[in-house]
Structure formats: structure tokens, C-alpha cells
Amino acid sequence: MSHTNNTAIKPLKKNTSLLRLKARRKLWLNVHLWLGLTAGAALLLIGLTGSILVFWQEIDAWLNPQLLQVEVPDTKVYLSPVILAETSKSMLPEQAEISWIEFPNHSHESLVLNYSMPSLSVSGEMDEWKLYIDPFSAQIKGTRLWYPADYFSGMDFIPLIFKLHYALLMKTNGMVFVGIIAVILIISVLTGLILWWPLTHKWHQALTIKFKASKERLIFDLHKTAGFYGAIVLLAVLMSGVSMNLPEQFTNVIGVFSPLSSVQQKSAKENTLEAVISWGDAAEIVDKNYPEGRISNLSPPQNEMAGYQVCKKGILSLNRFVSTRCVFVGQYSGEILSVNDQKTGSAGDVFLKWQWPLHSGQAFGWAGRILVFLTGINCVVLYVTGVIRWCQKRRVKRALKKIY
Numbered sequence: 393m394s395h396t397n398n399t400a401i402k403p404l405k406k407n408t409s410l411l412r413l414k415a416r417r418k419l420w421l422n423v424h425l426w427l428g429l430t431a432g433a434a435l436l437l438i439g440l441t442g443s444i445l446v447f448w449q450e451i452d453a454w455l456n457p458q459l460l461q462v463e464v465p466d467t468k469v470y471l472s473p474v475i476l477a478e479t480s481k482s483m484l485p486e487q488a489e490i491s492w493i494e495f496p497n498h499s500h501e502s503l504v505l506n507y508s509m510p511s512l513s514v515s516g517e518m519d520e521w522k523l524y525i526d527p528f529s530a531q532i533k534g535t536r537l538w539y540p541a542d543y544f545s546g547m548d549f550i551p552l553i554f555k556l557h558y559a560l561l562m563k564t565n566g567m568v569f570v571g572i573i574a575v576i577l578i579i580s581v582l583t584g585l586i587l588w589w590p591l592t593h594k595w596h597q598a599l600t601i602k603f604k605a606s607k608e609r610l611i612f613d614l615h616k617t618a619g620f621y622g623a624i625v626l627l628a629v630l631m632s633g634v635s636m637n638l639p640e641q642f643t644n645v646i647g648v649f650s651p652l653s654s655v656q657q658k659s660a661k662e663n664t665l666e667a668v669i670s671w672g673d674a675a676e677i678v679d680k681n682y683p684e685g686r687i688s689n690l691s692p693p694q695n696e697m698a699g700y701q702v703c704k705k706g707i708l709s710l711n712r713f714v715s716t717r718c719v720f721v722g723q724y725s726g727e728i729l730s731v732n733d734q735k736t737g738s739a740g741d742v743f744l745k746w747q748w749p750l751h752s753g754q755a756f757g758w759a760g761r762i763l764v765f766l767t768g769i770n771c772v773v774l775y776v777t778g779v780i781r782w783c784q785k786r787r788v789k790r791a792l793k794k795i796y
Contacts, residue, residue, distance in 0.1 A: 434573045438633075443766075570633070578634070646740045681719070
């Protein structure tokens with residue numbers, strides 16, 4: 393008799409547990425629905441622009457070959473980084489404030505000097521410019537207004553896409569807004585995974601699309617499978633986006649789990665030491681102490697107490713794909729203040745340094761870039777199928793109201 397009662401109770405407990413899970417599922421469905429509808433429109437735009445920006449350098453070079461591409465001479469020998477740095481500096485207007493130099497990644501590319509100038513259209517603000525130089529002859533190929541102070545006038549395609557992607561073209565608090573949207577979308581993705589989980593353990597149904605099903609079922613299958621298969625990369629891209637749009641808040645959170653070390657850039661100025669080394673000197677110092685790789689970026693001191701930043705790429709001892717090391721050099725003494733790469737610092741430091749490579753896909757070379765590109769396209773699929781599915785349910789509810 394007791395055996396019969398136990399066998400009767402077990403299915404009852406199982407059904408009760410399933411009913412509770414289904415009740416919770418309704419709550420998660422409402423959370424997922426409203427987060428998706430409110431933040432999803434931004435996801436569509438951020439995803440599309442993100443897919444474009446995966447290949448922004450290639451697209452920009454194709455759109456502006458007269459600026460970004462050079463003819464390679466028979467010698468195929470660049471002028472030294474020292475000569476290029478000093479020469480390019482002398483080519484700037486008197487009021488220009490230098491930001492950094494980008495050295496070519498490939499032999500057919502121009503050297504790019506980034507600088508800012510007082511805006512002619514917005515009083516008291518700065519326009520951001522780029523100066524393009526032939527690295528073989530040190531001849532100017534042209535200048536280009538990158539980010540105008542008035543935000544719209546004269547902005548080219550790629551800069552416009554950048555502003556759309558990380559600030560939605562909002563001049564004030566745009567980055568903060570997009571960072572908050574990214575946090576909301578992370579929650580939306582996680583609730584979507586909860587809803588995807590098959591309570592009845594029908595895994596084949598959860599992992600596949602039934603193409604011969606009704607239109608409603610097909611849309612549902614497309615939404616859930618696109619969400620599941622794209623979740624890992626999408627979460628990584630969204631989290632890294634938060635790290636760049638809300639850097640202080642993100643760093644504070646990481647600091648709770650792992651101690652973070654600040655990169656030392658300060659160069660103490662002694663009263664008796666007034667001479668300042670040139671950035672060509674800084675490049676030579678780094679080349680001498682860290683000969684591996686090639687110089688990719690060079691930034692001058694931003695104030696009297698800061699140092700030069702010299703970055704080198706192609707350091708295979710670091711990583712096959714992410715192979716950049718940045719060295720800070722004191723502007724008075726020429727001493728090396730600190731070294732910053734993917735392997736230095738605490739676990740938290742290393743985690744923070746991997747955010748940009750993960751966001752851009754460069755962490756895994758071409759495979760990573762293609763994955764991030766497809767993730768941006770997948771954002772469109774998720775939003776469109778989500779909206780269609782919501783409309784389908786609304787139509788069913790309206791039809792039932794008319795009947796009853």
C-alpha cells in the first residue's frame with residue numbers, strides 16, 4: 393500500500409515543481425519582453441554599426457584612398473619612426489595640439505597624425521583632425537576633419553558610425569546612456585537564456601529550427617536559436633562595451649574581485665632639470681630597451697608631469713593576435729616609468745586589457761572579427777523576430793477578447 397502511495401506522490405511533486413517553474417517563467421518572460429522592446433531598438437542600431445566598425449579601417453581606406461593609401465617605392469624602406477615623428481610634428485598648424493601618431497600597419501598605408509584645433513564653428517571647443525603623411529617620403533597627403541565640435545557638420549561616414557555606435561549621436565552623456573543600455577541588454581540576454589532552457593528537457597527542440605512549422609513557430613524558433621547560439625559572443629561584446637562607456641564604474645566593480653594597479657605615467661620634474669626629450673628620443677629609448685616588434689603609436693606628454701607613451705605591435709611573445717606593449721618614458725630624464733601589456737599586472741588588470749580586443753574581435757584574429765561582425769547582424773535578427781513575435785501574441789489576445 394505504501395509503495396502505491398509513493399508512486400502516486402512522485403508524479404504529483406514533479407508536476408507541482410514544473411508548475412512553479414512555469415509561473416516563474418512568466419515573470420522572466422515579462423522582464424525579457426519589456427527590456428527587449430525598450431532597449432532592443434538601440435541594440436539594432438548599435439549592432440549594425442558595430443558590424444561596420446569591425447572592418448572600419450578597410451572600409452575607410454576604400455572610401456578615402458587618396459589619403460590613406462600610398463605608393464610603395466622599389467626600396468620599400470620607411471623613414472625611421474624618429475624622423476617621421478619629428479617631421480610630422482613640424483607640419484602642423486601653430487595652434488594644433490597633438491594627440492598621437494599612428495604608424496602604418498601595412499606598407500601601402502599612410503602615417504596618421506591626430507591633433508585638435510580650436511573650432512571655427514563652436515566657440516571655446518576643439519575640432520579633431522587627422523593629418524596623413526607618406527611614410528616613405530614624409531610628404532603630406534592631406535588633412536581631414538574627423539570629429540567636428542558641432543558634431544555633425546563635415547563628419548565623414550566612419551566617424552559618424554563611431555558616434556552612432558558609442559553615443560547614439562548624443563553630444564552630452566551619450567556614452568553614459570549607451571553604457572546603461574548595454575547593462576540593460578546584458579540582463580535581457582540572461583533572461584532570454586532562462587526562457588530558452590527547456591523545462592521538459594526537449595533539447596533537440598530547443599537547439600533546432602523547425603522550418604516546416606507555422607509562421608508563428610518559425611519566428612519563435614529563429615528568435616530562441618539566434619539568442620542561444622549568439623549569447624556568449626554577445627555577452628562578451630556588451631560587457632566590453634560597458635567597460636569603455638562606463639570605465640570608472642566598470643573598473644570599480646572589477647576592483648572588488650581583484651586588486652588593480654594604475655599605470656604609472658608621471659615624470660617627476662626636478663628644479664635643475666629643464667630639458668625635455670623629444671618624442672623621437674622617446675621612440676629610440678623604447679626601441680633600445682624593447683627591440684621586439686614595431687612602433688605602432690606614439691603619444692606626447694599631455695601635461696608637464698606626464699610621460700611619453702610609445703606602443704609597439706607584433707610582439708609575438710605576448711599573444712598571436714593581441715601583441716601590443718606600451719612603454720611610458722619620462723619626458724625629462726628619459727627613464728622608463730612603466731610597461732603595460734596583456735601579461736602584466738593582476739588578474740583584474742589583465743581582464744581589463746582584454747576588453748577592447750574582445751569588443752573588436754581582434755582577440756582571435758580574422759575568426760574573432762567575423763564572429764563579432766555576425767553578432768552585430770544577429771542583433772538585428774533578435775530584435776526583428778522579437779517584435780514580430782510580440783505582435784503575433786497581441787493579435788491572438790485581441791482575437792480571444794472578441795470571442796469571450
